[in-house]
Amino acid sequence: MTERPHLVVLRHVPDAVVARLREHARVTDVSDLPRTAWGAALGDAIGVLGSSSTSIDAELVAQVPGLRIVAFQSVGYDNVDLEALRARGIVLTNARGSLVDAVADVTFWLVVAARRRFRLAVAWARDGRWMRGDAPFSNDVADATLGIVGFGEIGPAVARRAQAAGMRVIYSNRTPRADDAQTGAAYRSFDALLAESDCVVALVPLTPQTRRMFDDDAFAKMKRTATFVNAARGAICDTDALLRALEQKTIAGAALDVTDPEPLPPDHPLYAREDVVILPHVGSATVETRTRMSMLAAENLVAFVEGKPLLTPVALG
Numbered sequence: 278m279t280e281r282p283h284l285v286v287l288r289h290v291p292d293a294v295v296a297r298l299r300e301h302a303r304v305t306d307v308s309d310l311p312r313t314a315w316g317a318a319l320g321d322a323i324g325v326l327g328s329s330s331t332s333i334d335a336e337l338v339a340q341v342p343g344l345r346i347v348a349f350q351s352v353g354y355d356n357v358d359l360e361a362l363r364a365r366g367i368v369l370t371n372a373r374g375s376l377v378d379a380v381a382d383v384t385f386w387l388v389v390a391a392r393r394r395f396r397l398a399v400a401w402a403r404d405g406r407w408m409r410g411d412a413p414f415s416n417d418v419a420d421a422t423l424g425i426v427g428f429g430e431i432g433p434a435v436a437r438r439a440q441a442a443g444m445r446v447i448y449s450n451r452t453p454r455a456d457d458a459q460t461g462a463a464y465r466s467f468d469a470l471l472a473e474s475d476c477v478v479a480l481v482p483l484t485p486q487t488r489r490m491f492d493d494d495a496f497a498k499m500k501r502t503a504t505f506v507n508a509a510r511g512a513i514c515d516t517d518a519l520l521r522a523l524e525q526k527t528i529a530g531a532a533l534d535v536t537d538p539e540p541l542p543p544d545h546p547l548y549a550r551e552d553v554v555i556l557p558h559v560g561s562a563t564v565e566t567r568t569r570m571s572m573l574a575a576e577n578l579v580a581f582v583e584g585k586p587l588l589t590p591v592a593l594g
């Protein structure tokens with residue numbers, strides 16, 4: 278009898294996902310162990326199931342001589358050493374398509390939270406300032422212009438929510454899309470988008486080109502009344518530049534589901550600001566969506582083991 282392939286689960290997944298893998302493979306779940314204790318379990322693995330919080334670096338790849346597939350239960354894979362995978366012909370899959378609505382919901386909530394100054398209003402009620410008078414007015418969402426930077430699969434879902442609330446939507450992308458008539462969003466260059474938007478939403482993946490693309494220069498091009506929302510990756514924004522832009526009132530506020538560093542330490546000055554809303558990277562963190570994401574990673578592993586086409590392969594070039 279031939280030995281069953283060995284798969285290692287690096288991040289916590291629902292039991293049903295592990296059970297699905299066990300139908301086709303020997304499975305070791307190391308998600309409760311510190312990374313330093315993974316060594317022995319990884320030895321003869323042909324595949325690993327990881328996520329955006331598992332760094333797949335050259336050291337880990339070297340630890341697993343038989344590794345042939347990395348299946349990610351995240352869409353972003355900026356923490357994967359793509360060169361190390363390429364050099365060994367290891368394939369990568371991600372979870373695209375499985376989290377669009379959950380992330381779009383949170384992103385649009387951040388748009389509203391920043392524009393309507395929720396952080397200030399919550400503090401106003403909680404701290405007793407309400408007893409002395411009403412909270413300062415905020416600004417309408419309807420009729421404001423939303424600028425989405427990175428218009429892939431989540432951008433149009435955010436646009437639909439924003440348009441339903443009466444916003445105008447523009448976007449910037451590496452190239453203009455062919456479906457502007459369907460999405461109702463108009464293409465702009467990055468600089469034109471910064472100048473025209475009342476709220477700028479970042480949804481670009483983290484790459485060497487997008488790292489710190491929101492810097493002093495970018496914030497200086499935004500309206501002083503505009504807000505900034507980051508629902509992509511913390512490192513596409515220079516955190517110090519964002520803090521400066523808020524302190525100097527170059528922009529009016531920010532709402533973040535991702536930060537750099539992540540987690541953002543509790544004594545970070547951004548938390549103290551009443552013009553900033555911070556969530557702990559929960560865009561896709563619902564039971565239903567996370568289950569779908571990890572099941573998609575499992576189905577990619579099953580397809581690989583069975584020699585079938587992968588569902589969501591990442592082109593490594």
Ligand code: DGY
Binds near residue numbers: 372509
């Ligand atoms: C993703 O899938 O990339 C989300 O940010 C969750 O990690």
